[in-house]
Amino acid sequence: MKNETSKQKNLKFFGIGKVLPYLKNYKKPLFFMVLGSLVGSLVDTGVPLFQRYALNHFIGEGTLDTIVLFVILYLTLICGGALFNYVSAMYSMKIEVGVDRDLRNAAFNHLQTLSFSYYNQNSVGYIHSRVMSDTQRIGSLVSWTVLESLWQIGYVVGAVVVMLAINTKLALLVIAVLPLTVLLFSLFQARLTKANREIRELNSQITGDFNEGITGARTIKTLVIEDKMEKSFVADTASMRRKSVGAARLRGAFAVTMNFASSLALAIVLWKGGVIAKTQIGTFSMFMSYAQGMMEPVRWIVDAISDLITTQVNIERLTRLLETKPDVNDSAEVTAIYGDSFEPKKENWEPIRGDIRFEDVSFQYPDGDEKILEHFDLDIPFGTNVAIVGETGAGKSTLANLICRFYEPTEGKVLIDGRDARERSQLWLHSAIGYVLQTPHLFSGTVRENLLYGNPDATEEQIDRALELVSAKGVVEKLEKGLDTDVGEGGDMLSTGEKQLISFARAILADPRILVLDEATASVDTITEQKIQAAIDTIIRGRTSIVIAHRLSTVRNADVILVVKDGKIVERGRHEELMAAKGVYYRLYTRQYEDEATYSVLG
Ligand SMILES: Nc1ncnc2c1ncn2[C@@H]1O[C@H](COP(=O)(O)OP(=O)(O)O)[C@@H](O)[C@H]1O
Numbered sequence: 001m002k003n004e005t006s007k008q009k010n011l012k013f014f015g016i017g018k019v020l021p022y023l024k025n026y027k028k029p030l031f032f033m034v035l036g037s038l039v040g041s042l043v044d045t046g047v048p049l050f051q052r053y054a055l056n057h058f059i060g061e062g063t064l065d066t067i068v069l070f071v072i073l074y075l076t077l078i079c080g081g082a083l084f085n086y087v088s089a090m091y092s093m094k095i096e097v098g099v100d101r102d103l104r105n106a107a108f109n110h111l112q113t114l115s116f117s118y119y120n121q122n123s124v125g126y127i128h129s130r131v132m133s134d135t136q137r138i139g140s141l142v143s144w145t146v147l148e149s150l151w152q153i154g155y156v157v158g159a160v161v162v163m164l165a166i167n168t169k170l171a172l173l174v175i176a177v178l179p180l181t182v183l184l185f186s187l188f189q190a191r192l193t194k195a196n197r198e199i200r201e202l203n204s205q206i207t208g209d210f211n212e213g214i215t216g217a218r219t220i221k222t223l224v225i226e227d228k229m230e231k232s233f234v235a236d237t238a239s240m241r242r243k244s245v246g247a248a249r250l251r252g253a254f255a256v257t258m259n260f261a262s263s264l265a266l267a268i269v270l271w272k273g274g275v276i277a278k279t280q281i282g283t284f285s286m287f288m289s290y291a292q293g294m295m296e297p298v299r300w301i302v303d304a305i306s307d308l309i310t311t312q313v314n315i316e317r318l319t320r321l322l323e324t325k326p327d328v329n330d331s332a333e334v335t336a337i338y339g340d341s342f343e344p345k346k347e348n349w350e351p352i353r354g355d356i357r358f359e360d361v362s363f364q365y366p367d368g369d370e371k372i373l374e375h376f377d378l379d380i381p382f383g384t385n386v387a388i389v390g391e392t393g394a395g396k397s398t399l400a401n402l403i404c405r406f407y408e409p410t411e412g413k414v415l416i417d418g419r420d421a422r423e424r425s426q427l428w429l430h431s432a433i434g435y436v437l438q439t440p441h442l443f444s445g446t447v448r449e450n451l452l453y454g455n456p457d458a459t460e461e462q463i464d465r466a467l468e469l470v471s472a473k474g475v476v477e478k479l480e481k482g483l484d485t486d487v488g489e490g491g492d493m494l495s496t497g498e499k500q501l502i503s504f505a506r507a508i509l510a511d512p513r514i515l516v517l518d519e520a521t522a523s524v525d526t527i528t529e530q531k532i533q534a535a536i537d538t539i540i541r542g543r544t545s546i547v548i549a550h551r552l553s554t555v556r557n558a559d560v561i562l563v564v565k566d567g568k569i570v571e572r573g574r575h576e577e578l579m580a581a582k583g584v585y586y587r588l589y590t591r592q593y594e595d596e597a598t599y600s601v602l603g
């Protein structure tokens, strides 16, 4: 995965500008949020003024003449303030939820347009946190953080203005404490943020180790490295403990400093308030309220600024996702005729026959450093069953990727029905290709829903027939609710082999002209493999098929077997021909055969 930390350093501080367009739809809520929080904070600044009046007038002068009016005004003020705070909180919530949703939708829609290669280069976990947690942090930054900051700034400004108006000298003394406080808080804040980040990183390291310890338990045991694993785990947790204690100390010291700062402000008021001003009791109490009341907002504002800075990372990462251009694009002319994934113009799609041709294809992965294919030619007329074999890394999957146009040739062309694939849309091609991978994927939902992804209009008989063809009826019959059984997230209720059979049935329902199977039997047991092999033999009939096989015993019936080595076809022919030639295929085959014989003897 890409290294994030190096990029964090040269972040532009106002990456927030990139989020502003997403606020355009929220002008009204923004207006009310800002207004509500400013008025709410001003009302709160007014409270000490009322205290002052009450103390000076009712207690100092000992008269209750204005008490009724006072109580009415005071209550109005308090209720008004609460109302404004409520309104601003409500609108803030609206903004948070709305912006979060809009960003998620934008990210999700954009992800649909990105090519296969993006998913190859970025893990599911990485993409998931971009779409879920980054959007959430940004949403809360533009709503709650803004709301709180405005409120706190409003309070500080209000308090300063009132104090200056009532007693300039004393006000200046109290205000003089502010820069010191800001400085102290910023120092702490920076260290706290750093400590928290380290703890988060350690935490994910520990979680990762923990997962590895569980999922890799068998490997760890067979390698007899429990000792080593435990040591590294213990070291991590110890370091976690140290860091957590350090952070807790820091937080403690922070709280003490806060107290100190507000006591200092208070002390100034007590001391100077008595000496210089010979202040009335009410004014005295008002200053004390402000002196103490201003500390929390200062902390908040420093907090908000640090929030703004840390959220830059989220903004940066999310915008990078939103600005990623797909590697494979349909040209404007193609889109004009064939439509795009959101608005396909199926009426203009010509039917696909299923001829595939590589013409002088050279290919290099966008982030790869060497050419995988060089001047590669291959002709697969419709209806041919091609098997591709070769060692790991030979370039088999790369061929499949190029056929499916998950990638495009660096030079040369891949022709579908005699025309460059780039002359038609990706969707047009994908609608005619069935692609089954080594690791089958089912969507959460019922078995039936999964099958219908293949063809939403399939009838009950068609479903039944498809299951029959791939010997998957047994799988469904075993399930409690048959076709209506929920398969769980990612189909986790079923075994890999069962999922594979269902995904074959799904592929058949789609009735694709071209079928690509990339090591579809590699991760299942031998019995299931035989079933799947029988299924493959049935479903490739009447289609162009490309079967990439891990076990050579499964490709004996292919029309043509291609033996690939370092991106070149080193041999081609039928099984018997290749065996007779006693070349690469012969050696691969006999070696595998011997290996398998050995395994079965060893049991
Ligand atoms: N997404 C990718 N980016 C860069 N290089 C890749 C990528 N996928 C595969 N390769 C490289 O291309 C070569 C062929 O890989 P592949 O076609 O997956 O082989 P096979 O399927 O035969 O095992 C390998 O050297 C592999 O490292």
Ligand SMILES: [Mg+2]
Binding pocket: 396, 397, 398, 518
């Ligand atoms: Mg492969």
